[in-house]
Amino acid sequence: MGGENAVLELLNLGQxxxxxxxxxxxxxxxxxxxxxxxxxxxxxxDEVDAYMESPSGQALVEKAESQGGLKYFGLQHRGPRHMTANKEIHTPADLDGFRLRLPSLPVWLEVWRRLVRR
Structure with missing residues (x-):
């Protein structure tokens, strides 16, 4: 089906x-x-759940449903993303020079751009 953005488009198209x-x-x-x-x-x-139940979390759902034409069924608890490397990583400085494969989320790209020097 493709990546997540492609799936969002298929949902909007009804496919x-x-x-x-x-x-x-x-x-x-x-x-x-x-x-x-x-x-x-x-x-x-628990902190994530509390945020999603807060007015800001509800505004997120309402805006996504109205603008994206999606129906929100609830939050899934997925495990954290893990980093694998051929050396131990303990601090952001240990990542200097690394090339990272990241989800195409602007906020992720910006956070990791600031943490990792090339």
Whole structure:
């Protein structure tokens, strides 16, 4: 089916009826409310759940549904993304010179651009 953005387009076109997605829909349709996509903001799933139940979290869902034509069924708890390398990584400085493969989310690209010097 393609990447997440392609799946969002298929949903909007009615060519796909249901999809379990990551954070692209939030960034695409309501980035100003999307605190849960920003790396390192929350430390527990309880904090994420509380945000999604807050007025800002509800505004995120409402805007995404109205602008994106999507129906939000709930939040999925996915494990954290893991980094693998041929050397140990303990601090952002350990990543200097690394090329990272990241999701195409503007906030992720910006955070990691600031953390990793090339």
């Amino acid at each position: 796909t009826q249901l999809s379990l997605t990551g954070g692209n829909w939030r960034q695409q349709y309501a980035p100003e409310y999307d605190a849960i996509t920003v790396p390192f903001v929350f430390t527990t799933w």
